Amino acid sequence: MNRFCLAIITLCSCCxxxxxxxxxxxxxxVSDSGPNAFSLPSANLLPSRKVDFSVGNSxxxxxxxxxxxxxxxxxxxxxxxxxxxCQNCHIKxxxxxxxxxxxxxxVSMLVRLSIPAQPxxxxxxxxxxxxxxxxxxxQLQDMAIPGHQPxxxxxxxxxxxxxxxxxxxxxxxxxxxxxxxxLAYGPMHxxxxxxxxxxxxxxxxxxxEAIADQELLAQEDADDKNADGISGRANRVWDNEQQKTVxxxxxxxxxxxxxxQQNAGAFAGDMGLTSRVHRADDCxxxxxxxxxxxxxxDAEGYEVSDKILAQVLFYSRNLAVPARRNPGDPxxxxxxxxxxxAGCAACHRPSFTTRSDAAEPELASQVVYPYTDLLxxxxxxxxxxxxxxxxxxxxxWRTPPLWGVGLTQAVNGHxxxxxxxxxxxxxxxxxxxxxxxxxxxxxxxxxxxxxREALVKFVExx
Amino acid sequence: MRxxxxxxxxxxxxxxxxxxxxxxVPASPAAPPPAATAATVKPAAQDEAAVRPVINHxxxxxxxxxxxxxxxxxxxxxxxxxxxxxxxxANLQAARTAWLAARVPYxxxxxxxxxxxxxxxxxxxxxxxxxxxxxxxxVAADYQAALGNAGASANIIANTALIVGExxxxxxxxxxxxxxxxxxxxxxxxxxxxGYHAIEFLLWGQDLNGTNAGAGxxxxxxxAQGGACTHGHCERRAQYLQxxxxxxxxxxxxxxxxxxxxxxxxxxxxxxxxxxxxxxxMLFGMGSLSLGELAGERMKVALEANSTxxxxxxxxDNTHHSHFYNxxxxxxxYLGEYRRVDGxxxxxxSLAALVKSRDVAADLLLQQKLATTExxxxxxxxxxxxxxxxxxxxxxxxxxxxxxxRGAIDALVAQTVAIENAAKALGIQELNPDTADHSF
Numbered sequence: 067m068n069r070f071c072l073a074i075i076t077l078c079s080c081c082x083x084x085x086x087x088x089x090x091x092x093x094x095x096v097s098d099s100g101p102n103a104f105s106l107p108s109a110n111l112l113p114s115r116k117v118d119f120s121v122g123n124s125x126x127x128x129x130x131x132x133x134x135x136x137x138x139x140x141x142x143x144x145x146x147x148x149x150x151x152c153q154n155c156h157i158k159x160x161x162x163x164x165x166x167x168x169x170x171x172x173v174s175m176l177v178r179l180s181i182p183a184q185p186x187x188x189x190x191x192x193x194x195x196x197x198x199x200x201x202x203x204x205q206l207q208d209m210a211i212p213g214h215q216p217x218x219x220x221x222x223x224x225x226x227x228x229x230x231x232x233x234x235x236x237x238x239x240x241x242x243x244x245x246x247x248x249l250a251y252g253p254m255h256x257x258x259x260x261x262x263x264x265x266x267x268x269x270x271x272x273x274x275e276a277i278a279d280q281e282l283l284a285q286e287d288a289d290d291k292n293a294d295g296i297s298g299r300a301n302r303v304w305d306n307e308q309q310k311t312v313x314x315x316x317x318x319x320x321x322x323x324x325x326x327q328q329n330a331g332a333f334a335g336d337m338g339l340t341s342r343v344h345r346a347d348d349c350x351x352x353x354x355x356x357x358x359x360x361x362x363x364d365a366e367g368y369e370v371s372d373k374i375l376a377q378v379l380f381y382s383r384n385l386a387v388p389a390r391r392n393p394g395d396p397x398x399x400x401x402x403x404x405x406x407x408a409g410c411a412a413c414h415r416p417s418f419t420t421r422s423d424a425a426e427p428e429l430a431s432q433v434v435y436p437y438t439d440l441l442x443x444x445x446x447x448x449x450x451x452x453x454x455x456x457x458x459x460x461x462x463w464r465t466p467p468l469w470g471v472g473l474t475q476a477v478n479g480h481x482x483x484x485x486x487x488x489x490x491x492x493x494x495x496x497x498x499x500x501x502x503x504x505x506x507x508x509x510x511x512x513x514x515x516x517x518r519e520a521l522v523k524f525v526e527x528x
Numbered sequence: 529m530r531x532x533x534x535x536x537x538x539x540x541x542x543x544x545x546x547x548x549x550x551x552x553v554p555a556s557p558a559a560p561p562p563a564a565t566a567a568t569v570k571p572a573a574q575d576e577a578a579v580r581p582v583i584n585h586x587x588x589x590x591x592x593x594x595x596x597x598x599x600x601x602x603x604x605x606x607x608x609x610x611x612x613x614x615x616x617x618a619n620l621q622a623a624r625t626a627w628l629a630a631r632v633p634y635x636x637x638x639x640x641x642x643x644x645x646x647x648x649x650x651x652x653x654x655x656x657x658x659x660x661x662x663x664x665x666x667v668a669a670d671y672q673a674a675l676g677n678a679g680a681s682a683n684i685i686a687n688t689a690l691i692v693g694e695x696x697x698x699x700x701x702x703x704x705x706x707x708x709x710x711x712x713x714x715x716x717x718x719x720x721x722x723g724y725h726a727i728e729f730l731l732w733g734q735d736l737n738g739t740n741a742g743a744g745x746x747x748x749x750x751x752a753q754g755g756a757c758t759h760g761h762c763e764r765r766a767q768y769l770q771x772x773x774x775x776x777x778x779x780x781x782x783x784x785x786x787x788x789x790x791x792x793x794x795x796x797x798x799x800x801x802x803x804x805x806x807x808x809x810m811l812f813g814m815g816s817l818s819l820g821e822l823a824g825e826r827m828k829v830a831l832e833a834n835s836t837x838x839x840x841x842x843x844x845d846n847t848h849h850s851h852f853y854n855x856x857x858x859x860x861x862y863l864g865e866y867r868r869v870d871g872x873x874x875x876x877x878s879l880a881a882l883v884k885s886r887d888v889a890a891d892l893l894l895q896q897k898l899a900t901t902e903x904x905x906x907x908x909x910x911x912x913x914x915x916x917x918x919x920x921x922x923x924x925x926x927x928x929x930x931x932x933x934r935g936a937i938d939a940l941v942a943q944t945v946a947i948e949n950a951a952k953a954l955g956i957q958e959l960n961p962d963t964a965d966h967s968f
Contacts, residue, residue: 113819113944117937120824121832139833373832 085433087416088394090469090528091270091387092432099391103473104159104269108384110428115384122381125374126152126159130337132211133362133369142362142369144338145214145355146207146348148176152378155265155336159385160477162265164242164487167223175487176336177206177220177244178261179254180453192311193304195321195456199255203348205335206246214355215250222262224488227448229497232512237497241448242488251353259460261451262486263318267477269470271316272383273434275325276424279313285415285439296412296502298441301464303456306330306343315440318485319455320464326379333370341370383426387434387469390527401524404517408509413465413502415439437468437528446500449484461501472526492522574803574955578882582864583806585876587795589866590640591787593857596633596869598780604630604727605773612766615751624731627724628846633869634724635853637783639861642816643809646786646794652723653708654779657840659720661729663713664768666759668734679719684710685764702767704775722775725843730769732843738836739923741915743845804956810879811951811959814858815944818901822854823940831933834924847918848908851936855905858943859898862950879950887953894950897943904939907932 089095094108107119125140129151133141143150155162155174162174180196187197198204202217210216224240231237244262246254282300290297301314305323314320322328330343338347340361345368349356362369370378392398405411414437424430442462452460463485471492474481481491489495499507510518607626611619634655641648661667663679666686682690684707688700699706710721720726733746749758751766759765786794798806830838840847860866864878884891908918911932921929951959 113948114938114941116819117824117828117941120820121828124825124829124838125833139835139838377832 085417087435088390090390090435091273092420092434094273094384094386094428094432095389096386097389099388099473099476101158101477103388104267104385104470104477106386106388108272108386108426108428111384115428118377118380119384122377122379125378126156126381129154130339133360138362138364139371139374142339144209144211144347145359146217146353147209147211147338148205148207148336149173149209150337152332152337156268157265158477159268161267161474161480161482162487163478163480163482164222164262164264165220175220175222175262175264177246178263178453179203179205180259180455181255181257182259195303196454198350199258201251201350201352202249202254202258203350203353205348207338207348211359214359216248217251218246218249220262221245221247229511231518233515235515237493239494239497240488240490242486244486259451259453261453264482264485264487266318266466267470267474268382268385270387270434270436270467271325271385272424272426272429273387273420273432274315274436274438274440274467275383276420276426276429276432277315277418277434277440278421281418282313282315282440285441294409294412295505296409296443298413298439298443298465298502299457300440301442301455301457314456315464317455318463318466319458320440320442321455321458325382326375329378329382330370330375333375339369341368341375342366342372343375380426383429387436388473391472392527395523395527397520397523398527399524400517401520401522401527404513404521405524408521409506411437412506413439413441413443414468415465435469435528438465440464443503444501445498445503448500449498451485468525468528471528492525493518496521574807576803578885579803579807580799581877582879582882583798583803583810585864585878586806586810586861587787587789587798588876589860589864589874590637591784591789591795592866592868592874593633593637593640593860594780594783594787597630597637598777598784600626600630600633600869601773601776601780605770605777608727608769608773611748612751612770615748615753615762615766617748620731620746620748620751624844627728627731628844628849629869631724631841631846631849632853635850636857636860636866638821638854639813639817639857641813642821643813644794644798647783650779650783653711654723654776655725656711656720656723657725658718658838658842659725659729660718661734663710663719663721664726664729665765668736679710679713682713682719684721685761685768702764702771704771704778707768707771707775722772724776725841726772727769727776728841728843728846730765730772735836735843735845735919737919739834739920739926741917741920743917744843807879807954808951808956808959810861811947811954811956814861815947815951815959817854818858818940818947819944822851823937823944826851826854827933827937827940830918830922831930831937834922836919836922839919839922842919845912845917845919848905848912851918852902852905852909855901855940859902862894862898862947883950883953886955887950890946890950890953894943894946897939897946901936901939901943904936908936 084092093110096106096109098106107116111119128140130140130143131150132143149155157174164175165173179199179202181199183191183197190197196204206220207217208219222242222244224242227239227241229237229239242262244260246260286299287297288299301320302311303314303321303323305312306327312323314323316322316325316328322331327343330341333339333341334344334346335348340347347356364371366372416437417433417435420429420432420434422431442458442464444459444461445463446461449463450461454460471483483489483492483495484498489498496507496510510521513521604623604626607623611623641651660680662681662683664684666683684690684699684702690697690699707721711719713719731746732744735742735744747758749756751762752758753762785791789795826840836842841850862879864880865873865875867873880891880895883894908921911921912918916929920926921933923929948959
């Protein structure tokens with residue numbers, strides 16, 4: 067090796083990101099494991115940037131109010147909405163939960179609506195990914211500002227689904243049954259499709275955004291050419307800013323291409339706040355009073371100014387991933403091997419390196435451990451919502467990241483998982499896996515109890 | 529709202545300051561100072577004999593600051609009693625002056641909030657902001673109640689009963705205990721019934737000037753008896769004001785008690801903790817107030833939103849002093865020096881001397897940054913004295929005003945870097961609690 071090469075190698079090794087599975091967010095990783103574990107800024111943010119993080123935090127946390135209001139920076143709520151502050155659903159920047167049985171208001175869970183597409187609706191489908199209910203739109207808003215009717219109420223109850231493991235242990239899963247009552251604007255479309263979704267945790271989103279498209283595409287195996295039973299594919303969704311179809315990566319079905327569009331979509335759909343990226347409230351043509359309501363527009367013509375949208379984007383990109391607590395524990399390490407052996411890592415891909423030209427320099431060239439491939443997989447009938455979204459079929463879901471999952475209890479006081487919060491713990495979540503994940507799930511079902519516990523312990527160590 | 533159609537409504541709506549729904553009251557213990565960038569210094573074993581006196585003196589300063597806050601609050605209480613007994617414009621002015629004086633030591637106490645949860649826990653009842661003034665008293669006709677906040681239009685002064693959900697609250701006698709129980713009524717953190725800002729509202733009233741010049745302008749006759757009473761319910765308004773003042777005094781008495789020597793209190797607990805923990809609390813408090821709270825929550829949010837709603841002392845237009853004395857408090861802790869309300873100076877073993885003994889340059893840098901911050905905050909005070917207050921400086925389109933505020937923010941950020949650097953000189957790596965995993 068000549069001196070030149072040596073110099074290059076030295077240079078590269080000094081600058082290359084350090085791979086440390088105990089620090090899943092790379093240099094941005096934080097070490098808190100308490101109730102604030104999901105609320106901290108990337109550890110490598112400079113102080114001047116931490117100030118911006120605290121500004122974004124303020125807009126993420128503080129409630130928006132009805133317009134007109136003295137709070138001009140934060141008015142324009144509704145008229146229909148699910149909640150009045152981001153933080154109400156992303157509780158402590160963490161995971162939402164389904165409402166209690168027969169609780170009147172869902173808050174940190176919402177119900178998406180759509181109807182089957184008809185011939186001639188291809189353009190709409192290309193841009194919206196779904197055909198919204200003609201009266202109620204793309205999601206049910208169970209709150210409204212004074213003078214308007216909430217669209218309805220979400221009621222949820224559960225059906226028991228017993229599962230017997232190989233060692234005779236019976237685990238009783240619960241399958242949610244969602245019912246909409248008190249419809250204020252007449253009946254829904256007879257073929258309406260409902261999909262309940264809880265708010266996902268906010269950590270590490272900027273790092274996920276910084277994974278290159280090619281990395282995601284390289285994993286695709288839509289026709290399962292390698293015959294491993296796994297046929298992941300990326301969703302292809304509409305980018306409002308670029309006005310074209312791109313890869314989807316955020317949301318339970320990867321229906322959003324960028325964090326900014328995801329944020330703008332949540333502002334519009336969940337809070338009734340327009341922005342440059344999402345210019346209309348979720349009022350349908352049949353909801354006249356909603357259409358005619360006073361708005362809280364700023365000089366640019368939107369309720370969420372470009373400045374505030376940018377602050378919230380910066381904040382949501384930099385909510386840091388916490389370090390793992392006990393990666394060296396022998397049971398955890400055994401669980402990690404079982405996780406790989408059972409094929410879980412085929413979709414819950416442990417590691418990526420983020421792009422060197424990531425939008426925020428702190429998030430660039432980091433070796434991260436999100437345990438997701440961000441691709442869509444058929445998860446079987448048990449988990450299906452039968453509601454397609456862009457390319458995602460009714461039984462396809464995007465692999466959710468697992469980082470931070472073991473801190474859900476510490477941050478949110480519960481361990482409910484999956485898109486509608488039906489799983490009450492890690493084992494239940496695993497047992498819901500079907501479709502492409504059926505084989506892996508079956509392996510877990512046949513594991514001796516000690517192995518199962520080690521596997522769960524590993525997942526909870528993340 | 530549609531500006532083109534309703535410019536007048538907008539002008540009025542913009543004006544009411546102080547009403548805003550839930551802001552976590554003691555704004556989240558702030559983005560803490562930065563993590564160490566170059567972890568080269570080994571954590572030094574702390575020299576107990578050198579460090580313990582510094583921590584004890586820190587407690588002495590806390591005691592002096594809270595004692596001054598208490599004394600000035602008692603003076604405020606007396607001024608309020610005089611106002612109620614004899615509601616003249618002169619007595620109202622005297623009460624306002626007493627309130628402004630009470631803010632001087634109190635704002636210097638806030639550096640003790642972060643890192644010392646005993647202080648932070650009581651802070652909500654003492655200093656919560658912003659508040660929904662419709663909870664307390666009458667407001668302008670265009671006042672927009674925050675959605676979903678049942679308390680926003682409760683008007684405790686005008687009502688002897690309040691229905692919240694299925695509960696009927698008896699408000700017939702306004703006592704300190706009743707007011708304390710009404711904080712965060714119905715779960716909304718904007719429902720602030722007590723503390724400095726509730727009193728501020730009762731002395732000044734709504735600031736209806738928006739980002740234009742002028743503070744609140746409540747008449748003394750709001751406390752007049754009989755037919756001279758303006759805006760109704762003067763007797764209950766007086767009762768409210770006196771109850772809020774009594775609670776303020778009581779809370780500050782409790783704070784003073786936590787810092788008294790030779791007692792079974794927080795000070796004793798701090799004295800038993802390892803000295804490194806004490807140093808970490810001191811520096812964490814300085815950094816947290818400097819960066820996340822003052823530069824971020826109190827200044828940059830207001831600047832970015834161009835929003836008087838996010839102004840700290842908004843009824844009285846005293847925000848410049850509020851910020852200035854916050855900065856002073858940070859400086860006090862570092863220099864081990866506090867100028868008391870009576871003009872005497874308390875000084876003793878300081879963090880500055882300790883840092884200097886380990887790293888002359890680190891001390892020099894932080895001293896410079898503290899001085900730069902103080903002058904930057906002084907420019908906000910000077911501007912107010914020349915007629916342009918903080919709520920005008922943050923107005924959209926006020927480029928030179930915005931620049932002044934931005935200059936203060938930048939100084940606070942640079943100061944935080946120097947605080948972190950000084951911490952490293954003392955062998956305290958990663959002052960950021962998220963990496964130290966200390967919830968204190």
